[in-house]
Amino acid sequence: MKEPNVDELITLFNLLFKTSLNTILVKGDDEPIYLPADQDNPHHRVIFAHGFYASALHEIAHWCVAGPERRKLEDFGYWYKPDGRTADEQSEFEKVEVRPQAFEWLMSKAAGHKFNFSADNLSSDIGASDSFKANVLSTVHELLDNGLPERVGILVEALSKHSGRLPLRKEEFSI
Template identity: 55%
Template sequence: MHRISDLKNIFDTQFLSTHNTRLVKGDDEPIYIPASDECTFHQVVFAHGFYASALHEIAHWLVAGEARRLLEDYGYWYCPDGRDKAQQAEFESVEVKPQAIEWALSVAAGFDFNVSVDNLNGEQTCRFTFQKRVYQQVLVLLDSGFNNRTEQLLKALSAFYNTPWPLQKEQFSWDCPQELEDVI
């Protein structure tokens, strides 16, 4: 059972005292909001109480460096759904690492992972090609190591959900249609 209250508690336990950051259930679009006069702590806001959305937004927070964590949405401009082919290619390029970390978080939590190309109303691309790039990034991270915050959260999730630690390549698998295997 994957309850959002558990994930919020795990995240807050790991990062509220050390990074003044909380995981917050939002009503609509996800966003990162740094501390301000209105709110004394940084907020990783995820959409609609969805566990997968929370993992995805946490992954972006884990990728962001200290300076970026002082900026709303880490200072990035988001190109919404409806991207053309060039915009989608750029989107996928910047999403490879966060989605690789999201996949690792999912495995540590025993939660199913699906890549997101997040472009339902725009130019369609091969999600399997993107997933292969995300998978290759997972392998790089497993080999070279995760940053300290990511490692800390992965261990906490693994301990809470009683999943194998340390993470191993064999825990990351995905199905590619046979007809696409040779193409990608």
């Protein structure tokens, strides 16, 4: 099996979505961000941090969650509470991160890349809760049982073919 390569991921994503959804994947510097097309940039841009493969998959997963109206807004119009959240704020964060992290796990597995749950709260020393991990796993199993959303399915299939993996099975996903 081939080791995942971020430049190949960029090429693959852009081949799949540059024309069909006017969206490209871009290697960024610091913080990841989604920027819709504007007068200076003809394409919507999924910008991930520091050239990290995991960051690219995570940002793609958020793009896969966002509907057509949200994809017209910077960062999909969501407010983001940065690192340093309280336990209550972290609980709210986990509620909205289940689906994107389920998508990310599916794409990671398809690409042959290790998936890590992200609490995205390093300075508070609050990691991903056991219930969050269980909810993400349950969502992955549900998606595999009921079918993947279109963009996730396209990516999982393309990543699986590119990495030489077999189709995904529920048994591959556990905590």
